[in-house]
Amino acid sequence: xIHLNGVTKIYKNNExxxxxxxxxxxxxxxxxxxxxxxxxGKTTTMKMINRLVTPxxxxxxxxxQDNREMNPVEMRQNIGxxxxxxxxxxxxxxxxxxxxxxxxxxxxxxKIQTRxxxxxxxxxxxxxxxxxRKPASLSGGQRQRVGVARALAADPDILLMDxxxxxxxxxxxxxxxxxxLRLQEELKKTVVFVTHDIDEAIKxxxxxxxxxxxxxxxxxxxxxxxxxxxxxxxxxxxxGNRAIKRLNLVKTREVxxxxxxxxxxxNSPVDTARKLLITSQLPAMPVxxxxxxxxxxxxxxxxxxxxxxxxxxxxxxxxxxVVDKGATLGDALSTMLNYGERYVIIVDENxxxxxxxxxxxxxxxxxxxxx
Amino acid sequence: xxxxxxxxxxxxxLTKQHIIMVLISSIAAILTAVxxxxxxxxxxxxxxxxxxxxxxxxxQTVPSIAILALFFTILGxxxxxxxxxxxxxxxxxxxxNTYAGITGVSKGVVEAAQGMGMxxxxxxxxxxxxxxxxxIIAGIxxxxxxxxxxxxxxxxxxxxxxxxxxxTGIAIQRLPLLLTGCILSALLAxxxxxILAVVEKNRVVEYxxxxx
Numbered sequence: 001x002i003h004l005n006g007v008t009k010i011y012k013n014n015e016x017x018x019x020x021x022x023x024x025x026x027x028x029x030x031x032x033x034x035x036x037x038x039x040x041g042k043t044t045t046m047k048m049i050n051r052l053v054t055p056x057x058x059x060x061x062x063x064x065q066d067n068r069e070m071n072p073v074e075m076r077q078n079i080g081x082x083x084x085x086x087x088x089x090x091x092x093x094x095x096x097x098x099x100x101x102x103x104x105x106x107x108x109x110x111k112i113q114t115r116x117x118x119x120x121x122x123x124x125x126x127x128x129x130x131x132x133r134k135p136a137s138l139s140g141g142q143r144q145r146v147g148v149a150r151a152l153a154a155d156p157d158i159l160l161m162d163x164x165x166x167x168x169x170x171x172x173x174x175x176x177x178x179x180x181l182r183l184q185e186e187l188k189k190t191v192v193f194v195t196h197d198i199d200e201a202i203k204x205x206x207x208x209x210x211x212x213x214x215x216x217x218x219x220x221x222x223x224x225x226x227x228x229x230x231x232x233x234x235x236x237x238x239x240g241n242r243a244i245k246r247l248n249l250v251k252t253r254e255v256x257x258x259x260x261x262x263x264x265x266x267n268s269p270v271d272t273a274r275k276l277l278i279t280s281q282l283p284a285m286p287v288x289x290x291x292x293x294x295x296x297x298x299x300x301x302x303x304x305x306x307x308x309x310x311x312x313x314x315x316x317x318x319x320x321x322v323v324d325k326g327a328t329l330g331d332a333l334s335t336m337l338n339y340g341e342r343y344v345i346i347v348d349e350n351x352x353x354x355x356x357x358x359x360x361x362x363x364x365x366x367x368x369x370x371x
Numbered sequence: 372x373x374x375x376x377x378x379x380x381x382x383x384x385l386t387k388q389h390i391i392m393v394l395i396s397s398i399a400a401i402l403t404a405v406x407x408x409x410x411x412x413x414x415x416x417x418x419x420x421x422x423x424x425x426x427x428x429x430x431q432t433v434p435s436i437a438i439l440a441l442f443f444t445i446l447g448x449x450x451x452x453x454x455x456x457x458x459x460x461x462x463x464x465x466x467x468n469t470y471a472g473i474t475g476v477s478k479g480v481v482e483a484a485q486g487m488g489m490x491x492x493x494x495x496x497x498x499x500x501x502x503x504x505x506x507i508i509a510g511i512x513x514x515x516x517x518x519x520x521x522x523x524x525x526x527x528x529x530x531x532x533x534x535x536x537x538x539t540g541i542a543i544q545r546l547p548l549l550l551t552g553c554i555l556s557a558l559l560a561x562x563x564x565x566i567l568a569v570v571e572k573n574r575v576v577e578y579x580x581x582x583x
Contacts, residue, residue, distance in 0.1 A: 073489075076486060076487060081486035087483030091501050150487075151487075
């Protein structure tokens with residue numbers, strides 16, 4: 001899909017090349033992460049793909065066609081582009097921001113408006129509430145979602161993302177990452193994603209290109225990068241806690257697939273709950289309402305300490321430890337640590353519980369992985 | 372004589388002359404300085420831009436009365452000379468603010484527009500100019516207000532305006548004449564300033580609180 005062949009970029013008044021003889025092949029539908037310290041040439045590499053930067057040497061083929069032979073304006077309209085939140089047009093409404101590329105492509109206005117609503121829905125912003133607001137009245141996370149919606153507007157095959165989740169707090173970032181992963185599963189775009197955060201790279205990437213001083217050091221799957229870093233630079237970039245980092249390679253959904261999930265109602269007999277918990281060897285059980293939505297959690301140790309007869313409603317804890325099924329095991333672990341609990345309930349898009357992961361399970365997983 | 376000069380009829384005439392001079396010279400200045408400012412803000416004209424700005428800078432340092440004196444030898448006495456001098460004099464603030472306004476637009480915003488495939492002219496009209504407009508309008512405001520004051524000198528080339536009252540007032544030592552000229556001119560400047568301040572403010576509201 002995207003081929004960089006021997007690409008070199010030397011900026012004016014600079015002796016050493018920003019990107020040096022780089023070969024990189026990105027296949028259709030994959031997310032390729034360019035990662036490395038600042039000044040390693042990752043952003044330059046990305047900008048050469050849509051010709052915001054012209055290579056000094058080498059060729060870049062997009063769908064087999066040399067990008068120097070394409071009309072840059074037309075080509076860019078067919079490549080989604082997300083930069084940090086500063087890229088939103090501050091004087092335009094959210095709807096006008098999202099409509100940018102369709103307007104350039106001269107879509108009929110009615111189609112544009114429908115598309116804008118569709119996209120705002122897609123990134124989880126209510127069109128009725130947000131379409132006429134200005135970027136300044138949105139939170140950082142919301143602005144970045146608008147940025148993603150804007151890049152997707154004309155349904156491009158390729159997305160270029162330059163630190164798209166860079167300027168938000170860690171909790172919002174995790175949320176945005178999970179949302180994007182979910183989107184990407186559906187959309188299957190070819191994504192070139194620039195970040196300096198190796199954890200983000202491991203979580204988001206199908207392949208990771210580690211760069212340093214304009215050179216490609218290692219191009220591999222996240223798993224490979226973690227288990228076989230090519231040199232000291234890559235190991236240093238990955239840092240310690242490799243076992244924990246590997247947890248970010250796995251989605252919670254993937255491990256709960258074969259797990260039967262039993263739920264309680266507020267009026268279930270306590271004895272049933274006790275029996276279920278003992279046979280399942282799980283540390284907790286979700287409690288749901290009539291719509292199968294999670295309303296609380298009953299923990300095993302509380303149940304076993306219970307001397308007298310009680311109602312589930314009395315011993316249930318509201319607001320248990322919960323993550324979305326699109327989250328990674330790493331997210332699950334940090335949620336457990338944040339709440340100080342030994343379990344986490346996995347919920348689907350309707351907030352119905354679809355699995356439980358225990359701390360013991362994660363420990364087992366890490367132990368097997370390392371061994 | 373003083374009474375005749377202070378008649379409603381005469382003051383009406385002088386006001387008209389004054390306003391027309393300011394209006395024409397300011398509009399001409401906007402029409403030249405804004406495109407020029409846009410031009411020198413383009414990357415490929417960066418070098419020419421420095422030269423142009425220097426020339427205009429130097430022009431600004433020449434006292435306005437000297438410009439009048441210089442150009443009446445070429446253009447002769449009258450309205451044209453006055454308008455020309457006023458035009459020359461209002462170029463700098465508008466040029467400088469246009470340049471500063473456009474180059475002050477966040478790089479990220481412009482790059483996002485480029486990256487999404489907006490052609491350069493559309494980036495200018497849809498992104499750069501709207502975002503730079505408060506700064507550009509502030510420049511126009513400065514130019515117009517200064518212009519109203521400077522236009523009182525037009526009397527020396529026989530172009531009329533409130534300067535007639537002031538200069539005659541000094542010559543025949545009539546304080547009411549002098550004061551009327553000064554106050555009317557100041558009043559006009561204040562009115563222009565307020566009108567443009569409102570326009571400027573309206574433009575700013577569009578993207579207040581943006582903390583990029």
